[in-house]
Amino acid sequence: MAEYILEQLKSQPSWLLLPITLGxxxxxxxxxxxxxxxxxxFIRPGKNLKKYGSWALITGPTDGIGKAFAFQLARKGFNLILVGRHPSKLEEVSESIKSKYGSTQIRNVVVDFSGDLNDGVSRIKEVIQGLDVGLLINNVGVSYxxxxxxxxxxxxxLSDLIKVNVEGTTKVTQAVLxxxxxxxxxxxxxIGSGAAIVIPSDPLYSVYAATKAYVDQFSRCLYVEYKKSGIDVxxxxxxxxxxxxxxxxxSSFFVPxxxxxxxxxxRWIGYEPRCTPYWPHSILWALAYSLPESFIDTWRLKFCLGIRKRGQLKDSKKE
Structure with missing residues (x-):
């Protein structure tokens, strides 16, 4: 079969061989x-995260993705440093984790990322002094x-978006490094966002998307800076x-x-410098890349205008 195909290719005009080869x-x-x-x-195994250290620091751990990270890392045997702005919520999450994973050591650090960040980072430095902090999850963030x-x-x-998403992520990273x-x-x-990477623009969320674009480039630069130091970013x-x-x-198939x-x-920690861990999201990513940017821009603007209208209606009812 291979010989037949080779003979057929030889019989073709030379000008046709180039496009056939490229194809x-x-x-x-x-x-x-x-x-x-x-x-x-589906096949590649996750890395042994404990090789990085025995403690994990998580910002924004009292709700959403940050809280889920805290429970999953405790399940894997990590001790936790939870950094958030509400003492009562931090204590509530800590008790919930300890009730399920009794051997987990937890230290809470109260930091208002929209407030005096320098003072908050100083408290983080005090708490992590002498601890084997091997994993940092910069999850804290705000949106519109x-x-x-x-x-x-x-x-x-405007101030909160830049201070929490940009300055907070930067200074906590600098403190742990x-x-x-x-x-x-x-x-x-x-934790970045598809708003800054997957789609060409995110109208009506411009500052949020821009702060997450900063996080993406910041991460990539650190990945290159510290790779030889044994640090995966x-x-x-x-x-x-x-x-x-x-x-x-x-939740749904495309919304975990x-x-x-x-x-x-x-499962993705320690591998690529940029990733979308939940595999159905990668399908949407590929779809977005296959469509014209002008089409996505138009669709996204209409979608966000609808969100804006509903938000304004809620505000008017509150008044």
Whole structure:
């Protein structure tokens, strides 16, 4: 069969061999991409995260993805440093984890990421002093209450978006890194967003998307900076997850629960510098990349205008 195909190719005009070869190489590349996708999503084992250290620090652990990370890491035997702004909520999550995983050591650090960040980071440094912090989950973040044009964003919200999403992630990372560098091991996971990476634009959420684009580039640079120091840095890019921030209550095939996302996320730590851990999201990512950007821009604008209208109606009812 191979000889027959070879003879047929030899009989073709030389000018036709180039497009045939390019077509074959393109097909081979596509087949390889499919096989790689299957491997990393369904076959490749997760790394032994305990090799990074025995403690994990999680920001924003009292709800949503951060809370799910806390429970999943406790299940894997990590001790936890939980960093959030509400003492009562931190205590509630801590007690829930201890009731399920009694051997877990937990230290709570109260930090208002929209407040005095320098003071909060100082408290984090005090708590982690002498601890083998091997894993950092930068999950804390804020978004808009609902879609709105930039000129409608008030000063407080604008300040919070930049301070929490950009400055908070940066300073907590800077606080944890020295210990990892000294021990020559560690992993940092920054939670990004499909709003900054997957779709070409996110109108009416411009500042939020821009802050998450910062997180993505920040992560990639650190990945290169610290790879030889034994520190793995990764930006995880989820699409919609059933959280309060996303205003989605029920999970579905394309919208995982927070626990479903966290379980998938742990399998990816230590691998690619950017990833979307929940595999159905990668299908949506591929679909977005296959469509014209102008089409996605138009669709997204209409979608966000609908969110804005519903948000304004809720505000008017409150008044």
């Amino acid at each position: 074959f190489l393109s097909l081979l590349k596509f087949a390889f991409s499919i096989l790689k996708w299957v491997y990393v999503n 209450p609902y879609a709105r044009f930039l000129h409608e964003v008030d000063d407080k919200l 020295p210990g990892m560098v000294e021990r020559k091991r560690g992993a940092i996971v920054n 990764q930006c995880q890019v989820p699409l919609y997850v059933a959280t309060k921030m996303a205003s989605i209550r029920r 629960s927070t626990d479903g996302y966290a379980r998938a996320a742990l």
